[in-house]
Amino acid sequence: MKKGTEEIMFVFSLILISLVLTLAFITFSIAGRGKVEEKVTAISSNEININLLNYLRTKDENNNTLSELIIYSYYKNDYNKVALMLENLIKKVHDKEKCSIYYLNAVAMKNNEKLFEVTSLGKTNDAQRVSTFILIPTLDSENNIKINYVEGCKNE
Amino acid sequence: MDKKGQIFDLTKEWIVWIVKAIVFFVVASMIIIIVNIPLSSEFKTDGLRHSLLRQHLIYDENCLAYNNERTYPGIVDINKFTLANLEKCFSTQNYGAQLILSTDKSSIIKLNEKLNKFEFCFDKKNFYCSNTTYYVLVKENDIEKQGILNIAILNLK
Numbered sequence: 623m624k625k626g627t628e629e630i631m632f633v634f635s636l637i638l639i640s641l642v643l644t645l646a647f648i649t650f651s652i653a654g655r656g657k658v659e660e661k662v663t664a665i666s667s668n669e670i671n672i673n674l675l676n677y678l679r680t681k682d683e684n685n686n687t688l689s690e691l692i693i694y695s696y697y698k699n700d701y702n703k704v705a706l707m708l709e710n711l712i713k714k715v716h717d718k719e720k721c722s723i724y725y726l727n728a729v730a731m732k733n734n735e736k737l738f739e740v741t742s743l744g745k746t747n748d749a750q751r752v753s754t755f756i757l758i759p760t761l762d763s764e765n766n767i768k769i770n771y772v773e774g775c776k777n778e
Numbered sequence: 779m780d781k782k783g784q785i786f787d788l789t790k791e792w793i794v795w796i797v798k799a800i801v802f803f804v805v806a807s808m809i810i811i812i813v814n815i816p817l818s819s820e821f822k823t824d825g826l827r828h829s830l831l832r833q834h835l836i837y838d839e840n841c842l843a844y845n846n847e848r849t850y851p852g853i854v855d856i857n858k859f860t861l862a863n864l865e866k867c868f869s870t871q872n873y874g875a876q877l878i879l880s881t882d883k884s885s886i887i888k889l890n891e892k893l894n895k896f897e898f899c900f901d902k903k904n905f906y907c908s909n910t911t912y913y914v915l916v917k918e919n920d921i922e923k924q925g926i927l928n929i930a931i932l933n934l935k
Contacts, residue, residue: 627788634792638799645803668833672852673913679853680915680924715926717911 671754673716674726674771678756680711689758692728692767696760701728701738709740716742723751723774731757732765750775828908828931831873835929836912841867842927844917854879854927856918861887873933881916881925893932907932 678689686694688711691704708726716724727739753772760767836852839845841864844853858864859879864887868875874893878886893905909930916925 627784630785630788630792634796638796641796641799642803645800645807648807669829669910669912672836675852676913676915681922715913715924720909720911 668754670752670771670773671756673773674754674756674769677708677711677726677771678758678769682707692758692769693760696730696737696767705738705740712740712742717775721773721775723772725770725772727770729768729770730765731768732762737767824906824933824935825908827933828873828906831868831870831875831931832908832910832929835864835868835875835877836914836927838867852912853915853917853922854925856916859885859887861889864889873931875932876928876930878928879914879916879925880928881918881923893934904935905932906935 678687678692680688682688682691688704688708691707692701695701695704712724712726723742725739725741728737729735730737751772751774753770755768755770758767758769835841836854837843837849839849842854842858844850844855844858859877864877868889871890874888874890876886876888878884907930909928912927912929914925914927916923
């Protein structure tokens with residue numbers, strides 16, 4: 623092979639190597655960035671279930687639990703007192719820093735009628751909403767009262 | 779063919795090869811990216827493990843749950859809120875925990891203190907931390923009090 627041809631081949635091989643290296647770098651950096659992280663938090667609802675359970679277990683000044691008061695209010699068809707008590711309780715004990723959103727409502731299951739609701743005004747874009755519910759039985763076996771509870775908390 | 783013509787031919791050939799090589803590497807890169815996407819997905823189970831440990835502390839009668847003929851998850855027996863009892867029930871060396879129970883007074887218990895000697899979770903680069911607050915009822919001498927239980931757990935990444 624002539625000297626001139628060899629030199630040209632050498633230059634081109636250098637260009638080719640640099641091209642290969644650049645492409646390899648681009649490829650692996652893009653692939654590295656595309657890493658998918660899956661966070662598994664499947665049982666969060668069990669955790670807020672404790673909060674809801676304890677809201678309903680909390681007793682008033684007459685030693686009645688809030689779940690008993692909900693039933694009492696259901697038969698009296700007046701939910702003002704129990705809704706106010708729940709609102710004050712949640713405001714007092716709820717972790718506002720981490721979970722600025724909460725929503726609780728009571729629904730009569732027979733006709734899907736909303737009985738009352740308690741809600742926060744908090745808003746956050748970075749919120750993971752977790753929900754749970756508890757059924758409170760009434761004397762009418764077909765009509766349970768379903769208490770739905772939602773918390774919206776910042777992602778960790 | 780003169781020398782100039784030879785060099786021109788050779789250059790033309792190399793340019794064709796470079797184009798071929800670029801096409802080859804673009805295709806190869808696409809294949810590598812496609813293969814790599816599912817391979818680089820990573821399941822972060824730290825949150826799940828922390829959640830299980832917290833629930834173990836709250837639901838288990840050997841940990842904090844009040845027991846009277848049956849177990850009441852979410853009701854904390856104040857007699858069980860001791861370092862000795864919680865060390866028995868939280869018998870893992872890989873996780874550190876800090877429990878703060880606030881009623882009319884506040885008590886703190888730190889478990890596996892070698893992992894959280896200083897301020898809890900000060901080093902977020904090396905530790906995975908979680909922090910959850912529960913509304914609990916605290917049973918103390920048959921009296922039920924309202925309380926806040928904060929459970930923070932950490933482990934080395």
